[in-house]
Amino acid sequence: MQRQKAVKNVFELVQSDLKAKTFRTDYPVSEELRQVMVDEYIRDFMIYAIDEYYHDENLSILKELVDDLQPSKEKRQGLLDNLFWWHILYQSTRKPKLRCMDDYIAQKKHLLRVEPFISSWLKECNSAVPKFYYVGHKYNDRAFVAIDILAEETMDVVVYDPSAVPVKRGEFIAGTLLPLGGGLFFPIVDFYHFNYEAREAIACCIHHHYEKYLETSTLHEAFIHVLSVMLQIERIKSMENHNKTSSENPSI
Template identity: 25%
Template sequence: MAVEQKVISIQEKLKDLAFEEIGEIFNFSSVYYGVYLLGLVNDFIETEQIPEEIASALVPHLISWVVFSHRLSDEKKSIFEFYLDSPKYKSRMKPKVHTLISEWKYALPGVYNIEGFLGERVLVLKDIILMKERLVGVYNEIYHLPKESDLLIGYLLPAGDSTYFPIIDFFHIPAVHKKQAAYRIIEFYNKAETTDHEFFVRYYPKLLSIISSVIK
């Protein structure tokens, strides 16, 4: 039992160290790519006609996509991948933490049904597009407990022990809009002639736009 508790303690410490790196990633993005990020945000709001009251909640999710998935103009890398190559990356010399954080290059956003709660900050989620179930622990300081009937959208990062955690708090789609949002998202997905990975890399802003049009 003592050995098992020690293993759990080490894994939790690894998660904590990895989660702390998220703030550094966004600081790096702001300092070196702030103007670029702002341009994409403004284009998204204007092109998709996102109302101000909805934009304030959706824009952080757009920024997460830009940082972790969007390929920069004339480049084949995301901002996150540039961060991993930069001197600012603090966990390079911590092999176990680095191994975990490196896996985030393959993370994708998703739209999730809540299958159940194992605690206020432990959820079982199922992606309505990829139909994959995830056990999720929430570490974020800002966290609004969703209702079980909500549809959630956001990024889940692997935590190294077959569990996941969100980059930022989820965006909640309430039950009154859930059916229509899910239908339109899946309809759009089925019409896209791409791989699953490429779909999210290319079309995640469009999913955010669909959600905005449903709930506004």
Template identity: 20%
Template sequence: MKAVKNNSVYFPDKEQEDLLGVLDEIFYFLIQHFAETIMEETEHIISRMNISDTLAERIFPQLVWWTTFCSPIGSEKITIFQHYLQLNKHRFENKGSFTQDVLVSWLSLNPGFYHVLECESESDRVFIFKDVFGGDTKIVRINQRIFLTPKRGEIITGLLIPMGNATYITQGGLFHIPEELAQKVLRKIIPYFKKHAISTDYDFNPQLYPSLAMITLNMMEKVYEK
């Protein structure tokens, strides 16, 4: 599916501004109530990777978001985001269908891998990414103040969060795979996904992301060692 330009990605409307506030709340919620769980989960994943501290620091933000939105925890086996929704259900019941639909879409998030196709704004904050597994293109706005600019030809991995109107944002620390390594990484992660996926739809396989990230990082570590 081809991405269609939409002014809301450049100038968020009131409902999207409210959703940005929800994302801030989720971050503070996980820090306040699940900081220890987050650290244990991410450290466990990183401990299985034979990578440098530098690469570990670079992938850490995406593992935090994966743990928050994708990894069931505790005896209830629900995600941190689901815990947040349960505690704040009363606040969202009277919200409009736009907000409710977006929040429901966040229940099926999964960090992905994307080709960087082009930049779509003078601010260098809006980009077109193409999903390496599904082939869909996405209009993405990078939301943090300081960030490494994606370059055409790179592959980016990280969590893209739907904001309605066919637009997405990122909340922090996209991981960049340089163009010279892109095809080598794809030749490893695509067959791994096909072999281990429980659904042909990438989004329904969040359990695979740590392994796909590990394959990617181990390949990059070998290059950096030379």
């Protein structure tokens, strides 16, 4: 009897989201509504943001930053994609602000006037911060538990992009997670996946560097500083692994 009541309460919460005025990260959202949120609105917002801001001026700045970070050739585009969204979200916190999300919502006001839930959710997405995560339990290639390294909290993650690189349990990843309600999140673009052999070295020092940079930086700024250090560690470990392989196999 109690179980039936609990199920009924959850059902009512899910259904209420369709009529709600405010998005709440702790309230579950129906699968149908999640599909609308991701497939229609986030995809449309991404197209808008790319059309408006993915141009020569911003790209030149981001490409210089990628050059400084020195990722491997095959990971360069993935890093650039993540940094673009970091840039959009970071600039929205500064003065004067980059009003990308606000301008998008204003452009869609004729639709969002009758869908205040979506408008509230988009504003919540605009407050997302890129972070580092450790991959815990893995349900499948598109659903897993991520541990927020900074907050030390677990998060259920679903990946909608069919071309995204499947995560490995125990690896470190970096990216921007957006909320879907009910404690569920999804990445706006595929994560940056750190090399598996670097995970122990990253685990040993990532908290130290975060604490160091957060003393004088915002969360967005600290992310870039820590990312730079973690990429250096990844590069060093990759070189060590290459040298070890070469010494064991001189013919390579």
